[in-house]
Every structure is written in structure tokens, then in C-alpha cells.
Amino acid sequence: MLVLSCPYKLRLLEGVLRKSLPQAIMVHGAVMNINRGNPIGHEVIVDSWPEFKVVLTRPRKEIVTDSSDVYANVYAAFYQDQDAYWRLIKDTDAVNWDHSFHLFGTQEGMPKVTEEAAAAKQRRLTVTPHFLYVLSHPNKFPTGRLQPGFRLSSLNSSNVDLLNETWAYGRNELSRRYLAKMIQHFPSSGILNHEGHLISWMLMDLFGTQSHGHTLPSFRGKGYLAITAKALSMQAYNAGYPLYGFVVLENNRMQSVLEKGGYQKSSELSYLCFHSTS
Numbered sequence: 001m002l003v004l005s006c007p008y009k010l011r012l013l014e015g016v017l018r019k020s021l022p023q024a025i026m027v028h029g030a031v032m033n034i035n036r037g038n039p040i041g042h043e044v045i046v047d048s049w050p051e052f053k054v055v056l057t058r059p060r061k062e063i064v065t066d067s068s069d070v071y072a073n074v075y076a077a078f079y080q081d082q083d084a085y086w087r088l089i090k091d092t093d094a095v096n097w098d099h100s101f102h103l104f105g106t107q108e109g110m111p112k113v114t115e116e117a118a119a120a121k122q123r124r125l126t127v128t129p130h131f132l133y134v135l136s137h138p139n140k141f142p143t144g145r146l147q148p149g150f151r152l153s154s155l156n157s158s159n160v161d162l163l164n165e166t167w168a169y170g171r172n173e174l175s176r177r178y179l180a181k182m183i184q185h186f187p188s189s190g191i192l193n194h195e196g197h198l199i200s201w202m203l204m205d206l207f208g209t210q211s212h213g214h215t216l217p218s219f220r221g222k223g224y225l226a227i228t229a230k231a232l233s234m235q236a237y238n239a240g241y242p243l244y245g246f247v248v249l250e251n252n253r254m255q256s257v258l259e260k261g262g263y264q265k266s267s268e269l270s271y272l273c274f275h276s277t278s
Helices: 007-018 025-035 082-091 110-120 157-166 173-185 224-238 252-260
Strands: 002-004 042-046 054-059 074-079 101-105 125-135 151-153 188-192 198-204 210-215 243-248 264-275
Touching: 002 007, 007 025, 007 042, 025 042, 025 054, 025 074, 054 082, 074 082, 082 110, 101 110, 110 125, 110 264, 125 252, 151 224, 157 173, 157 198, 157 210, 173 198, 188 224, 198 224, 210 224, 210 243, 224 243, 224 252, 243 252
Parallel strands: 074 101
Antiparallel strands: 002 042, 042 054, 054 074, 101 264, 125 243, 125 264, 151 188, 188 198, 198 210
């Protein structure tokens, strides 16, 4: 197991991972953000170099001060060999099984292998599949027009409480801290109404994912989420990021928004593996 810290090697790894999209899409996004200032304090683990079989991104140890903070304790994995991935997460300290965490990946065999590693550690693991949607170019995203007096804007710290209260996985202090970091460090897009109140928004996260898309209920049905998604897509595309997002299998509304916007559903599912110590 090696911690890959050399800037030259990390840039090289970014290019190699880009050739393995969409399977490597979350690891690739994390490496992109590490190579662009690493504002969240993540690091890259490989089983070997330069011929690697597994890449894992994780928070630096000094970043994670709360073992229960599943918003900060996040990993992404990509492998070219399942056995090598299994050995890395089971037989080394690449993953801290004493912490609660989320581990993301977009490969069919990942859930089974991760569950087997958890069982060997006598740990609990739950897996949630997501659809992966990819957009080749933001110009393919058709949108409507804003109502007079409404305008596009980036998000700022004053929006954190609203996002936290409306996020199904939020409404706690740890999620609030996470959202504040995403807004501070990564691109975002929102719509302000004529009174200057935020009514629709979308963020990019530390993996380069377009996420947290939401429109307040009284403003739905007007295409505002599509407008925010396109605005964020333009920012991400101009910065060189692949355009993608995940949707839980039951969220038909968001699937419809993305499909109408020209996103293509990947044949690969993406998986969120959640480990809890409680």
C-alpha cells in the first residue's frame, strides 16, 4: 500500500483514470480536486506504482476528528482486480473500520467484495445502488427561462441552513458543516427570486459529482432545477470536469429532470456502501 503524494504522479494518475470512465468517475473527480488545491484534505492510496490495480481516495487522518462523522469519513474506490481491492480494504489500514464511513464506487462487483471484507472484520455494511447519469456537453441541456426578477447566483454561507434543513440526509450539525465546506470550496448554482431568496440550487461535491439538487416545493414544475443544473454543468465543463450525477433508484422526478436534460443513464450502477460503528 502506498500513499501517492507526488504532484507529478497524481497528475499522471488523473490522466490514466480518465481513460477508465465512467467506472473510475468518482475516484477521478477526487484526484482532480486533489490536484487543484485539495481543499478538503484528501489523499490517494494505491496498491502499487506505477502499475496499480486499486486506487482508493480517503480523508487524511488529521482531517477526521470525529469517528461518527460519515460526511467527512468518505472514500471512493476503483479497481482493476477484485482480489487486489479485497486485500487492500481487508488486510491493510487503507480503510478505518473503527470509524463510520461512506465508500463509493461504480463497479458491479464492488458491493459483494466490500461486504465480504466487512464480514471478515465483523463489521456491519449496507449498500444502496444508484443510477449514474453522464452528460457529454452542457449545451445538450435544454432549459426554459427564468421568471422576470429571478436571477442565477452562486451559493454562499448564508444559504447553508436552508440547504441543511431541506436535505433528506441532513438536518444535523455534521451535515451542516459538510454543506458549508462544499459551498465554500466547489462550484455551485442557484436561483434567487425577486426578493433575493434562494428557491432552487445544485452543488458540486468533493468527487466532482453534481449533487444536492433541490427546488422549494412552491416553485416546482417551472423547470428551475434544469436551469440550475445547466448553469453548474457549464462551470464544471469549463473547468475540465466530467459531467455526472447519481440518483437513487426510487427518485423518478430527478431521473426525469436529467433525462430531459440530455443526460445518459449508464449501464453501470453506482454504489454507496455505508459502514456504521453504532
